[in-house]
Amino acid sequence: MSKTGPLIIGLTGSIAMGKSTVAAxxxxxxxxxxxxxxxxxxxxxxxxxxxxxxxxxxxxxxGPEGVLRQKLGAAVFGNPDQLKILEAIVHPAVAEARRQFLAEHDDAPMVVFDIPLLFEKGGYQGVDTIIVVSAPAPVQRARALAREGMTAEKFDHILTLQTPDAEKCARADHVIDTGTSLAETRAQVRALVKNLQQSH
Incomplete structure (x- = not known):
């Protein structure tokens, strides 16, 4: 039975790997x-x-401006039970929004789901092909530590919550290397899109 609807691409990558750049x-x-x-x-x-x-x-x-990120973060950080309560509120709503998005783009050849924790939360089961965005560890660390409010301790903690980059790359159907220039990354993206268009 052939699949109808768009090819669903799962896009993921660890912190500071350049995923947002590739998504754009x-x-x-x-x-x-x-x-x-x-x-x-x-x-x-x-x-x-x-x-x-x-x-x-x-x-x-x-508050009036929405979730007070620091307060909510403090309530769930390092507390798996509280985090589960929050996820039980957030995940179904995001899943419903994703379902609506798919319905709106049912006639598109391809769509991208940008999901940071694709492997960690099981989202990979709902996509047709997986792109992992990767860069060498020293490049990743330098990018992350250049972010406002990021510390080495915080960065190392985030890494412990994410599937290791090497494992992500091994499980990916396609890997985009962002440890190069923007032009080279864009060339990789274009070549991959062409490849997917031809194979779908």
Missing amino acids: MLVEEGIPLFDADAEVYRLQGPKGALLPAIETAFPGTT
Whole structure:
């Protein structure tokens, strides 16, 4: 039985690997993008649909501007049980938004799901092909530590929560190397899109 609807591309990569850059390049190639993180921000932003449920579960963590990230972060950071409660609020809403996105783009040849924790949370089961964005570890560390508010300790903790880059690359159908120039990365993206268009 042949699959109907668009080819679903799962895009992932560890922190500071250049995933957002590659996602933007895929959009430039005309591929609709569902950004899971952006959807979470929207749902938790001003007048966001999830604010009442989050405030009920975690009193004092929301305000007129939406979720108070530091307060909510403090409530769930290092506490798996509290994190599960938050995920039970957020994940179904994101899944519903993704379903609507797919319905809207049912006639597109391809769509991209940008999912940071694709392997960690099982999202890889819902995609047809997986692109992992990768860069050498020293490049990744330098990029991450250049971010505002990032510390070596925080960066190392984030790495412990993510599937190791080598394992991601081994499980990927395609790997985009961003340890090169932007032009070279864009060339890789274009070649891959062409390849996927021909094979789908």
